Amino acid sequence: MYEGAVQDLIDELGALPGVGPKSAQRIAFHILSADSADVMRLANALRVVKEKVRFCENCGNIAEAPTCRICQDPRRDTTLICVVEEAKDVEVIERTGSYRGLYHVLGGAIDPIKGLGPEQLRIRQLLGRLTNVREVIIATDPNIEGEATATYLARMLETMQVPASRLALGLPVGGDLEYADEITLGRAFEGRRLLS
Amino acid sequence: MYEGAVQDLIDELGALPGVGPKSAQRIAFHILSADSADVMRLANALRVVKEKVRFCENCGNIAEAPTCRICQDPRRDTTLICVVEEAKDVEVIERTGSYRGLYHVLGGAIDPIKGLGPEQLRIRQLLGRLTNVREVIIATDPNIEGEATATYLARMLETMQVPASRLALGLPVGGDLEYADEITLGRAFEGRRLLS
Structure with missing residues (x-):
């Protein structure tokens, strides 16, 4: 043109x-x-x-050195690993300021349609990082692929006897009950907590 | 971050x-x-x-030489000049395939809020191109600024005795009468044509 x-x-x-x-x-x-x-x-x-820019040799996060800022930071709790799908998820969690452990970036989620199986993700590298780890927090996306990946990881971690947890599902803070979809609302019921 | x-x-x-x-x-x-x-x-x-990329010395269109492809093309009708606000408007008109004259890019429209007066536009250059021109087609946008610019140009061209025309306003082809706004519909009535 x-x-x-x-x-x-x-x-x-x-x-x-x-x-x-x-x-x-x-x-x-x-x-x-x-x-x-x-x-x-x-x-x-x-x-x-x-x-x-390259990817951290340790956790797969973006880095300008062989390892990323977070892996280099001596103040981080090295006994906690939070597993995310993408490097940008690391930044999202960092912004909450409520997590001081390390990360592990999978590079996606299990998705047979896209031809992504466990072998295409950085799962083998995660299994190699589990010495002296007290908990693995699985923070993959709350969608079909993310849930499938979480289930797969939970099974692997169980056989290796490493405690695994998953981020809570429920109503978003500041949201409106009326606009919550039924699946989220169902999960919020399942995950309800007794007050006091 | x-x-x-x-x-x-x-x-x-x-x-x-x-x-x-x-x-x-x-x-x-x-x-x-x-x-x-x-x-x-x-x-x-x-x-x-x-x-x-620079701007054509002649018409202000984008060019990779001192003058643009259209000004260089010997098959164009040099007695017609179509005035547009921006270089991208040239491409829009070219795509219709229904115009074979030259262009003149003003570099915007008269807009006092943005501090754009006639002096900030390439109007002086247009007036210098009017020798042997049989018609100037004013194709500024059909909004307040474009109409103000068209009115200003029409007056200038009248004093220089150069015939000026303005693109027709009316219903868009393929549109639906029901969805036409009242101003467009009013213009379509004003501009109605007798059949045969």
């Missing part, structure tokens, strides 16, 4: 997740009129991320 | 139009796991656009 360089940019932008043809065009025109230094900073940030 | 390079990339992506913090994070994680060659192609496309 457009002349060479602009169309190339629109094509490349359109290949990013969540960027449709209209957004790609809009971003490309923004870049055309944007300050050159700003655009070069973006181009450079892309290059630097691919050159510098 | 994240380690240096990843957070830098999220910040740069988040500064793009239509990319919120969540999308920026999603794109950044996509880039982390994407093929290095693909990411380098995107970084390069950004650089090339800033280095190679």
Whole structure:
């Protein structure tokens, strides 16, 4: 459609997740009129991320060294491992400020449709980290794939006699009972706690 | 939040139009796991656009030479000039295949709130192009700013005795009368044509 360089940019932008043809065009025109230094900073940030960022040898989190900030932090409780699907889940949990243990990033969840079985996930590496661990907290997503992965891990951990736990399912804080779906509400009933 | 390079990339992506913090994070994680060659192609496309693409000296359209493809094309009718707000509007009109004249990109519309007056637009350059022009088609957007700009241009062109026209307003083809807003419907009545 457009002349060479602009169309190339629109094509490349359109290949990013969540960027449709209209957004790609809009971003490309923004870049055309944007300050050159700003655009070069973006181009450079892309290059630097691919050159510098790798995955932690220990837990699979993103890192700029062989191991990540969390694995390097001496204040973390090394007897707790929280298992998540993706590196971004680590950040989500860190933001709560309520967990001081280590993490283990699986790199996805068991999903036969996508061809992801236990062998494609970093489960073997998790099993190699279980010495002196008092609890593994399974924090995979509360959906079919995440639950399947949690069940699989729970069985593995049981045979290895390592205590495993799963994040609670229930009503979201600040939510409205009226708008809760029936499955969540059912889980909230199952997980109800006696007061005092 | 994240380690240096990843957070830098999220910040740069988040500064793009239509990319919120969540999308920026999603794109950044996509880039982390994407093929290095693909990411380098995107970084390069950004650089090339800033280095190679400029604006046509004649009409203000995007160009990779001093003048754009359309101004260089000897088959175009040089006695017609279609005035648009932005370079992307040129492409929109080109796609219809129903116009074979030249363009003039104003670089926006008159908008006092944004501090855009006639002096900030490429109106002076338009007035310098009117020799041997038989019609100027004003194709600014059909909104307040576009209409104000069209009215301003129409007056200027009248004093210079250059015929000016404005794109028709009316019902969109394939639309449904029921869903037309009252202003569009009113314009469709005003612009009605006798059949045969």
